[in-house]
Amino acid sequence: MSRLHDHSERHLVSRIGWLRAAVMGANDGIVSTASLIIGVAAASAASSDVLIAGAAGLVAGAMSMAAGEYVSVSSQQDTETADIERERGELASDVDAEIEELAGIYRGRGLDAETAGIVARQLMAHDALGAHARDELGISAFTTARPVQAALTSAATFSVGAALPLAAAMIAPQASVTLAVAVASLLFLAALGAIGAGAGGASLWRASARVTIWGAIAMALTAGIGRVVGAAV
Known part of the structure; x- marks a missing residue:
């Protein structure tokens, strides 16, 4: 006796929004704060000065990450909203042209002309704007901009x-x-590289090597600058 299994699949692409902000925030927190501490320490500063610089870097960096992510993702959201409103107007003014446009997209993906036309009409009958947002504009629930989520995630992970x-x-x-x-x-x-790669389904070794090498370069540069400045003053 065969059974139909009703299950929902969880794809890694659904994590792309928060994963990007989380990995970038934590990576920047480690690299920038470690580089700042090493640079100040290399200048032969007192222990209290090193800790004050690190704490100040933590707070300033978290706020900067939150503001930067919010502005950046808000701009993306504004662009998405403008494109969707434009598409809404085109659907209201010439629905036949929009059906043909959607059918053309499906023909480009390999469907024959008849099937493409049927699929375009059925999808537009169900959700015309959603079909065009997804297949013409590339906007979906997985990739849509979420400014507040990105800002909070970046600030929190930077702090950590x-x-x-x-x-x-x-x-x-x-x-x-x-x-x-x-x-x-x-x-x-x-x-961090391994955790991010594991969550995103990528190579652990490659991701770890990538972030480690760039972090080492950043810390080496700031250590050198700290020594030069410390010797000069």
């Missing part, structure tokens, strides 16, 4: 990421702050 090298700086002896923060931050970045 920034807290990791700051904690390492607080624990490490003053003489070895630079080395301790660098090593800990590279380990955090490697773990």
Whole structure:
């Protein structure tokens, strides 16, 4: 006896919105705060100055990430809204042309002319605007812009990421702050790359290597600048 299984599939693309903001926020938190701490420590600053700089970097960075993500994603949302309103007007003024436009998209994807016309009419009878938003404009529930979600996710994950090298700086002896923060931050970045890759279904090693290498470059540059500035002043 055969049974029909009613199940819903969970695709990785449904995570793309929050995953992008989360990984970018945490990565920036680790790299920018660790680089700031290492740069200040390399300038032979006092331990209290290093911690103050790290804490200030955490707060300023989280606010900057939130504002930047909100503005960026709001602009995307405005563009999507404008395109959908334009499409709504075109549907109201010439529905036959819109049916043909949708059918042309389906023909381009491999359907024969008759089938493409049938599919276009049936989808438009069900949800004309939704069909054009999805297949003509590329806007779907998975990719639609969510400014508040992106801003909050970026700020929260940046704060978490920034807290990791700051904690390492607080624990490490003053003489070895630079080395301790660098090593800990590279380990955090490697773990973050693996977590992000696992959530997104990508290669763990490639993602870990990518974020770790760029983090190491950023920290090396700021350490060098810190030493030069510290020697000059």
